[in-house]
Amino acid sequence: MRTPAEPSRLHDDFADLSTEAVQNWAQSARLRAQQLCDQAEAQQHRASALWVELGLGAADRTDSRLRRRLQLAELQIAHLEKALASNRRIGMAIGILMARHGLTEDQAFAALRLLSNRRNVKLHVLAEQIIYAGEP
Structure with a gap:
């Protein structure tokens, strides 16, 4: 069995694709996605708790501080949700590169x-191009 191709020398040979490697990568992606979901859920819980506290009629000083904490928690939730979606899309692109070019997960990500970096394009934007076109 030959070694997977270098990232700079991509090829169309599917023979070296290891089902076990893809399954391991998928499991790793599922675990990371679950971690991000758990973080988002924890932030939503904190935000809900802050709403309850705000509804209890706290003093103005405490009220503005709690409102700020709520805004920050909601912002963090939005960021985590965006990261989760982008992480999944990048994972899909990595899987496509692995399948099309016989790369390992690390090689495909590299x-x-x-x-x-070379194209000065955000990773998630490049991932979308790969998902829709099959190639970057």
């Missing part, structure tokens, strides 16, 4: 990151 190729994606290198191309993102």
Whole structure:
């Protein structure tokens, strides 16, 4: 069995694609997604608790501080939700590169990151191009 291709020498050979490697990568992606969901849920719980506290008629000083904490928690929730969606799309692009070019997960991510840097394009934008076109 030959070694997977270098990121700079991508090829169309599917013979080296390891089902076990793809399954391991998928499991890793699912675990990270679950962590992000758990973080978002915890932030939503904190935000809900702050609303309850605000509804109890706290003093103005405490009220403005709690409102600010609520705004920050809601902002963090939005960021985590965006990160979760983008993480999934980047994972799809990595899987496509792995399948099309016989790369390992690390090699596919390195190729994606290198191309993102060379083109000065955000990683998630490049991932979307790969998902829709099959190639960057």
